[in-house]
Amino acid sequence: MKEPRRLDANEAQLTAVAQRLESRHLEPGDYELLKAVIDTVCFLSRVVQQKSTSIQRLLRMIFGARTEKTSTVLQRGTQGPSPSTATGTGQPKRIGHGRRAAAAYWGAPKVAVPHGQLRAGDLCPGCAHGKLYDTRRPAVLLHLHAQPAIAGTVFELEKLRCALCGQLFSATAPAEAGQEKYHANVAPMLAVMRYGYGMPMNRIEQMQQDGGVPLPAGTQWELMQAHARELWPVFEEFQRQAAGADVFYNDDTTARILSLEKQIREAEVPPAGDTKPRTGIFTTGIIATQSQRTFALFFSGGQHAGENLQAVLDRRPADLATPIQMCDGLSRNKPRTAATRMANCNAHGRRGFVAVADAFPQECAHVLETVQQIYMHDEQTRREAMSDEQRLLFHQQHSGPLMVDLKRWMEEKIENKHVEPNGSLGEAMAYMLKHWEPLTLFLRQPGAPLDNNICERALKTSIRHRNNSLFYKTENGAHVGDLFMSLVHTCRLARVNPFDYLATLRRYAHRLRDGPAEWLPWNYQATAAALAGT
Numbered sequence: 001m002k003e004p005r006r007l008d009a010n011e012a013q014l015t016a017v018a019q020r021l022e023s024r025h026l027e028p029g030d031y032e033l034l035k036a037v038i039d040t041v042c043f044l045s046r047v048v049q050q051k052s053t054s055i056q057r058l059l060r061m062i063f064g065a066r067t068e069k070t071s072t073v074l075q076r077g078t079q080g081p082s083p084s085t086a087t088g089t090g091q092p093k094r095i096g097h098g099r100r101a102a103a104a105y106w107g108a109p110k111v112a113v114p115h116g117q118l119r120a121g122d123l124c125p126g127c128a129h130g131k132l133y134d135t136r137r138p139a140v141l142l143h144l145h146a147q148p149a150i151a152g153t154v155f156e157l158e159k160l161r162c163a164l165c166g167q168l169f170s171a172t173a174p175a176e177a178g179q180e181k182y183h184a185n186v187a188p189m190l191a192v193m194r195y196g197y198g199m200p201m202n203r204i205e206q207m208q209q210d211g212g213v214p215l216p217a218g219t220q221w222e223l224m225q226a227h228a229r230e231l232w233p234v235f236e237e238f239q240r241q242a243a244g245a246d247v248f249y250n251d252d253t254t255a256r257i258l259s260l261e262k263q264i265r266e267a268e269v270p271p272a273g274d275t276k277p278r279t280g281i282f283t284t285g286i287i288a289t290q291s292q293r294t295f296a297l298f299f300s301g302g303q304h305a306g307e308n309l310q311a312v313l314d315r316r317p318a319d320l321a322t323p324i325q326m327c328d329g330l331s332r333n334k335p336r337t338a339a340t341r342m343a344n345c346n347a348h349g350r351r352g353f354v355a356v357a358d359a360f361p362q363e364c365a366h367v368l369e370t371v372q373q374i375y376m377h378d379e380q381t382r383r384e385a386m387s388d389e390q391r392l393l394f395h396q397q398h399s400g401p402l403m404v405d406l407k408r409w410m411e412e413k414i415e416n417k418h419v420e421p422n423g424s425l426g427e428a429m430a431y432m433l434k435h436w437e438p439l440t441l442f443l444r445q446p447g448a449p450l451d452n453n454i455c456e457r458a459l460k461t462s463i464r465h466r467n468n469s470l471f472y473k474t475e476n477g478a479h480v481g482d483l484f485m486s487l488v489h490t491c492r493l494a495r496v497n498p499f500d501y502l503a504t505l506r507r508y509a510h511r512l513r514d515g516p517a518e519w520l521p522w523n524y525q526a527t528a529a530a531l532a533g534t
Helices: 011-024 030-049 055-063 186-196 201-210 216-240 259-265 305-313 346-355 361-382 387-396 400-415 425-433 453-469 475-493 498-507 526-534
Strands: 158-159 168-170 246-253 282-290 291-302 324-327 340-344
Touching: 011 030, 186 201, 186 453, 186 475, 186 498, 201 216, 216 282, 216 291, 216 475, 216 498, 246 305, 246 453, 282 305, 282 453, 291 305, 291 453, 291 475, 305 453, 340 346, 346 361, 346 425, 361 387, 361 400, 361 425, 387 400, 400 425, 453 475, 475 498, 498 526
Parallel strands: 246 324, 324 340
Antiparallel strands: 158 168, 246 282, 282 291
8 A cells, every 4th residue: 555645734724625516626736735735645544454453553654653663663671681771670770870971072172170289299298298199180170161163252442542633543453353343263163053963043043132143044055055166165075075975875865955946837838759767866875884984975966866866876987896886776876877785775765664563573573683683683793893704794694594583484475475465564575575585685795784774864854954945945055065964074073073074074164175085084194194294
């Protein structure tokens, strides 16, 4: 039972269509809307008529599941004692004390406070015999204070006027006043707030206004746009080096670009028989991993994930081996001409069974628990820091038999008519069997991942921006957003402070074009230190 296309219409639009339907004067666009309404009603009717459908399942189909953990889906507790109850006393084991260590506040400046009366080497005032020494473990007192995200200082330069000739004499501006109104780190902070955390510019403007340091949305955009132009050589270097990766993850999410939507609306209707013009707008997320480096790339516009991946692979050196590509089963995720070793997402494969676990608990439990063991094996390979070849051998020995048995079990269920092929459980099995080869690439290819979760997590950055800011106004604005999201998320994957990274690149903006490869998240600090020492 295929879910209908999402209905994007408010109550006023539906009421207007109903009135036109009653008067027998429908407009050209009413057909698509009415068809979507009919499809939705029919879909919900079929779901409700299934006696096994529960309210929980219906809500999950409409709003999505809060979690897809196997124990939660199957409504079971975890096997064996959990860490919180392993004390044997029946009382939950206390995990931590809720406090953060002083080392967690690495962004706070440190102030060394010497003892007021004593020094190392002095006699102990307690016993009067021993000598004091420095323990090298100071007591820590943490003090937090608040300020606007963008703080400001008003320098009032004293002005003296001659009472006789009227000549003015102004005080010299201190060095900390700088030469420009906006410090070099203002644009990086705005970029991280807007594209890293999803804060709209009008909300930042209101926050700054409330804090007494006004920063209009128009000024914010001018600063970030200028900063993006400075960073473009580094973004180009990101794409160039990412093209040589060993594994690519890609996926799409919807986007809104107002100027592009206007172009689509104004496009002429194609003649009869021509293909339907493309109307979708997407943000593609691409994660490229190569050795110890991981790049995150975002592209927004009218192209699908496969087309954007093709553009990246067009930069790939011809002498490199065929890379692995991880995505879900949609055909639009595949590049048109570039060759890849296709791997499909096992998380997507199990999701069909999660959706019908209430209706078919025994069958879904068998599948979900088998996949759970595969993931436990993969987690063990990470804990033991296995190489790609060791990981492959481990999965072949431990996960291979499980996957063979699961495939045979699903085929027997369908062949023996134990499962309705067109039913929800049959469709979930058919999806896994149809994509079995790419789903099990991790059993044949070293380094092949199990799922596309890393890319889906990356796309949350774009989704958060879409949910808060709703849209990009122009394609240029979308390109600026893609650039900053790519740099910020790559920093997060590399465990680098994105604000420090952008602020450092802002200070050395005049050097980026000469050697962009020296200003990547894993080497920019060494490059900046070398320049500071010269």
